Amino acid sequence: MKRLINSTPSRGGRWLLGLLPFVLLGMLYLSLSNARLAENPNDPLLPTPAKMAQSFHHLATAENARTGEILLWSDTLASLERIVIGVGISALIGLIVGILNGGLPLVRAKLSPLVTVASLIPPMALLPILFIAFGTGEAAKIALIVIGVTPFLIRDLQGHALRLPDEQLIKAQTLGASSWQVLLRVLLPQLTPRLLNATRLAMGTAWLFLIAAEAIAAQEGLGYRIFLVRRYLSMDVILPYVAWITLLAFLLDQLLAWVSRLAFPWYHASEGDNA
Amino acid sequence: MSLLAAKRLEKHYGNHVVLENLNFSVESGEFVTLVGASGCGKTTFLKMLLGTEATSRGRLTLDDHPIPNEPGPDRGVVFQKYSVFPHLTVLGNVMMADELRSSKLLGKSFGAARRRGIEKARERIEEVGLDQALDKYPHELSGGMQQRLAIAQALMMRPRILLLDEPFGALDPGIRQDMHVLINRLWQEQQLTIFMITHDLKEAFELGTRLWVFDKTRHDPQAPEAYGATITYDLPISRDRPSEALKETLQQGGLQTHTQETLL
Ligand SMILES: Nc1ncnc2c1ncn2[C@@H]1O[C@H](COP(=O)(O)OP(=O)(O)OP(=O)(O)O)[C@@H](O)[C@H]1O
Ligand SMILES: [Mg+2]
Numbered sequence: 001m002k003r004l005i006n007s008t009p010s011r012g013g014r015w016l017l018g019l020l021p022f023v024l025l026g027m028l029y030l031s032l033s034n035a036r037l038a039e040n041p042n043d044p045l046l047p048t049p050a051k052m053a054q055s056f057h058h059l060a061t062a063e064n065a066r067t068g069e070i071l072l073w074s075d076t077l078a079s080l081e082r083i084v085i086g087v088g089i090s091a092l093i094g095l096i097v098g099i100l101n102g103g104l105p106l107v108r109a110k111l112s113p114l115v116t117v118a119s120l121i122p123p124m125a126l127l128p129i130l131f132i133a134f135g136t137g138e139a140a141k142i143a144l145i146v147i148g149v150t151p152f153l154i155r156d157l158q159g160h161a162l163r164l165p166d167e168q169l170i171k172a173q174t175l176g177a178s179s180w181q182v183l184l185r186v187l188l189p190q191l192t193p194r195l196l197n198a199t200r201l202a203m204g205t206a207w208l209f210l211i212a213a214e215a216i217a218a219q220e221g222l223g224y225r226i227f228l229v230r231r232y233l234s235m236d237v238i239l240p241y242v243a244w245i246t247l248l249a250f251l252l253d254q255l256l257a258w259v260s261r262l263a264f265p266w267y268h269a270s271e272g273d274n275a
Numbered sequence: 276m277s278l279l280a281a282k283r284l285e286k287h288y289g290n291h292v293v294l295e296n297l298n299f300s301v302e303s304g305e306f307v308t309l310v311g312a313s314g315c316g317k318t319t320f321l322k323m324l325l326g327t328e329a330t331s332r333g334r335l336t337l338d339d340h341p342i343p344n345e346p347g348p349d350r351g352v353v354f355q356k357y358s359v360f361p362h363l364t365v366l367g368n369v370m371m372a373d374e375l376r377s378s379k380l381l382g383k384s385f386g387a388a389r390r391r392g393i394e395k396a397r398e399r400i401e402e403v404g405l406d407q408a409l410d411k412y413p414h415e416l417s418g419g420m421q422q423r424l425a426i427a428q429a430l431m432m433r434p435r436i437l438l439l440d441e442p443f444g445a446l447d448p449g450i451r452q453d454m455h456v457l458i459n460r461l462w463q464e465q466q467l468t469i470f471m472i473t474h475d476l477k478e479a480f481e482l483g484t485r486l487w488v489f490d491k492t493r494h495d496p497q498a499p500e501a502y503g504a505t506i507t508y509d510l511p512i513s514r515d516r517p518s519e520a521l522k523e524t525l526q527q528g529g530l531q532t533h534t535q536e537t538l539l
Contacts, residue, residue, distance in 0.1 A: 165356075166327070167354045167356070167358060168360060170325065170327055170346045170354075171354070171358060171428075172371075173347065173348075174325070174347065174348060174350060174351050174429070174432065174434070175348065175351075175371050175372040175429075175431075175432055176347075176376055176432065178379065181375050181382040184381070185371070185374075185383070189362045190360075190361070190362050265412070266362055266412040266413075266414060267361075267362070269415070270361055
């Protein structure tokens with residue numbers, strides 16, 4: 001008998017084991033939903049899958065009479081645009097400041113305390129300020145994501161930069177590299193895959209801030225929609241929307257993972273991860 | 276005027292005296308091999324020559340000037356580990372020196388300059404026997420192959436001084452022999468001055484023109500960190516004198532030190 005830590009499931013078994021919790025949860029929902037609907041067929045809290053599919057289909061196909069837009073797609077587009085721009089700006093700032101902080105002690109001495117303090121400010125507490133400063137348009141929502149995500153990325157990258165073996169920086173210098181060339185040819189390429197990894201971890205936070213900002217002030221967006229229909233207890237819209245957001249988050253995550261594996265094979269092999 | 280010279284050189288880490296009372300002068304073109312027990316400060320000494328560890332006391336001069344306190348292209352190095360860039364292929368690693376020189380802004384060469392660089396790098400890669408692995412990343416190479424890559428990379432620079440920290444430790448005897456031939460040839464061709472740390476006394480005799488034995492001359496059992504190691508033996512090696520005879524000389528010196536017990 002193998003030790004438990006050495007027992008790995010077979011390929012097919014892995015799928016089955018992974019699927020099992022989903023099936024169990026689904027069955028639990030169905031039984032609860034059935035029980036409620038048996039008591040009151042118009043109960044809105046735990047709608048049947050058929051009802052949800054119908055509502056979702058309606059949202060995904062029906063054009064708005066006034067604007068000609070299809071709600072699901074305009075919501076999705078608006079939200080994706082905000083999160084991609086927000087996270088993109090954060091990643092760029094994180095990479096630049098992280099590399100400078102990690103690579104140049106003089107910069108680190110100046111910026112590091114600021115970053116540490118900034119990362120402790122609860123971004124949601126800044127939201128009113130952002131609304132006052134940027135109005136309730138796109139800028140405020142994107143700014144919230146940037147403020148919420150950037151300090152984490154900077155600190156993560158700075159840590160990785162400091163953990164690169166000194167030998168490599170010394171080696172580059174003995175090969176004639178200037179400070180700029182060390183940053184560009186040693187730190188930048190080695191930190192970029194780590195940035196992608198950190199960005200994947202930060203996506204959850206980014207979604208949190210996106211939906212919070214949309215819930216408070218927006219005219220469209222996935223977060224806006226679920227908070228809007230909450231007033232009518234429309235669980236048949238909210239639940240599919242949550243599932244849809246989860247799917248989008250999953251796809252974005254996989255996209256980042258895929259890009260990282262494709263562009264930085266050496267990183268994934270040496271980290272021993274295949275996530 | 277000697278290339279490198281030290282006078283009463285010391286290195287401490289806090290209260291821990293690692294090296295003390297180092298006095299030497301090394302001429303251009305010498306091949307110094309360093310042996311000594313593990314942890315006695317050989318790597319530390321190399322780092323002082325590199326300029327990454329400051330001297331604690333005494334003088335260490337290069338061309339009669341205090342040694343620069345940062346690494347530079349005049350002093351190449353092959354470390355015990357982490358000596359190659361994990362994000363570059365074999366070719367990329369070896370081309371690095373050339374690319375850094377040809378493009379100050381991007382550190383990357385293109386077009387004709389790049390083709391010339393590839394040509395030069397390939398020759399060197401062939402010499403260390405890695406031509407089958409041009410496009411492999413370091414993690415796909417064995418420890419010995421990584422070490423050979425590091426040597427090829429360091430030698431693209433044509434440094435004046437080459438510092439080698441147990442460069443052949445992970446190699447099998449056959450390849451080790453090839454590497455000895457290669458190092459020997461490059462040392463003569465490029466008129467390098469080489470410092471090489473090794474745990475293999477036979478290798479030290481075979482390659483070097485001068486052997487240094489690092490060891491402690493004083494020892495306080497109550498405070499093992501109070502005294503540091505120094506160069507207890509500074510022996511010229513000539514090619515026509517067999518290493519066996521030298522070992523005898525060493526033993527006749529009568530210093531029954533830890534180093535000799537472990538090495539001989
Ligand atoms: N950064 C440091 N801070 C404190 N002590 C250090 C530091 N680096 C090295 N030492 C100490 O200096 C001593 C010499 O270390 P060094 O790495 O030079 O040994 P070495 O002769 O190269 O050994 P080996 O043959 O095992 O590589 C060791 O006792 C080590 O604990
Ligand atoms: Mg060492």
